[in-house]
Ligand SMILES: Nc1ncnc2c1ncn2[C@@H]1O[C@H](COP(=O)(O)OP(=O)(O)OP(=O)(O)O)[C@@H](O)[C@H]1O
């Protein structure tokens with residue numbers, strides 16, 4: 281299998297607080313991996329380490345076999361290969377929907393504006409937001425913002441997309457539209473690493489589910505096993521708590 | 526010249542006689558404060574951007590040290606110019622340049638220079654505050670699509686920061702219109718200086734300075750209005766058009782009170 285990313289013995293500490301300890305996993309092309317776990321277990325920190333928004337304390341992140349913490353691959357180039365979708369959308373407030381999806385292509389990928397706009401339009405179409413290209417972020421709803429954020433990430437044509445609780449900041453009635461887009465992306469073969477509390481999504485869409493607890497990956501298996509027959513006591517306790525809600 | 530001491534005839538007399546003087550004074554005041562504010566703004570942007578450069582995990586020791594020294598020097602500049610009166614700065618710079626560097630500055634040039642670096646000190650902190658107040662998520666989103674720190678600054682953060690500090694910048698401009706009056710101590714022929722000579726010639730201080738007062742107020746009031754209008758223009762339309770809606774090409778969605 282074509283491993284896009286492999287993490288080995290990754291650690292991250294904030295002062296004395298060890299948030300990630302000895303994380304090991306890999307993600308292959310076309311895989312959809314969901315990360316679940318209690319609040320504070322280090323899920324966001326893991327994603328943020330993967331695209332270097334936080335710098336790992338130790339360990340290796342191999343991108344196609346090359347350790348990006350060691351080699352002098354500039355962070356900017358590597359980051360364009362992994363797109364990121366944030367819980368708080370983080371659309372560029374000063375730019376229109378279209379320009380949000382264009383600016384990176386032009387400034388980072390050095391594409392000309394016309395072809396950047398064409399690409400942007402394709403992805404905005406894909407997430408159903410092509411009507412709103414002239415709107416500013418504060419003029420659209422949360423679900424629409426998140427769909428634009430997904431289009432913005434896709435427009436950079438990354439090898440994989442990282443999602444950090446993409447629906448957690450949304451009103452319940454807006455969650456569906458974003459999950460639908462994500463489901464379509466998964467089915468189209470996009471490699472995705474998704475931190476989520478949407479157990480239905482994880483069960484239905486994921487190829488693998490990783491359960492994290494206090495900075496370690498406790499269990500990493502296919503969703504059938506994680507949800508129906510988890511091997512670890514902590515996984516069972518977590519799922520019980522979640523499903524009781 | 527009015528025969529008696531009556532108020533209104535004196536005001537009219539002085540205005541008729543000295544309006545070219547007032548006009549030249551007002552124009553100089555505007556030139557100095559406008560130029561000073563613009564240059565000060567750019568100084569502020571440059572320093573504000575420098576002072577918010579993040580130290581990365583891979584920044585070299587020498588770069589870090591150089592950056593610390595630069596930051597310290599900039600901080601000295603900011604503190605000194607914010608911590609002393611502009612009237613004193615004017616004296617020190619104007620006479621200091623003459624004595625130490627044998628540099629005899631024209632009062633107008635010296636005036637613009639002093640207002641610029643004085644405003645620059647204030648604007649540096651205003652811009653820095655503006656940059657720091659932009660949501661951290663904006664930086665992270667920009668980094669996540671591979672933009673460098675300078676690209677992020679130029680295309681994402683500064684446009685938002687500058688929009689947010691426009692009111693503070695207008696305020697600096699208005700303060701400068703008023704505070705250029707202190708430049709009369711180095712004989713800059715701004716409005717206050719002109720008024721003083723008109724008043725001295727006739728020993729009519731109240732009448733002259735009443736006119737001066739009105740002129741200052743008209744200038745600051747007009748400038749405030751114009752800049753406010755400019756801010757509204759910059760915000761762009763509060764309405765966006767639906768793209769490619771074929772049945773109703775001019776279809777619009779009005780968003781009310783959403784921010
Ligand atoms: N910049 C930081 N400085 C110090 N501690 C941090 C920092 N970022 C995260 N932490 C700590 O790391 C731990 C894990 O945080 P993280 O955000 O990764 O959790 P999470 O699993 O994403 O939780 P949630 O489900 O609430 O998003 C928390 O205890 C948090 O307080």
Ligand SMILES: [Mg+2]
Pocket residue numbers: 323324325444445
């Ligand atoms: Mg989180």
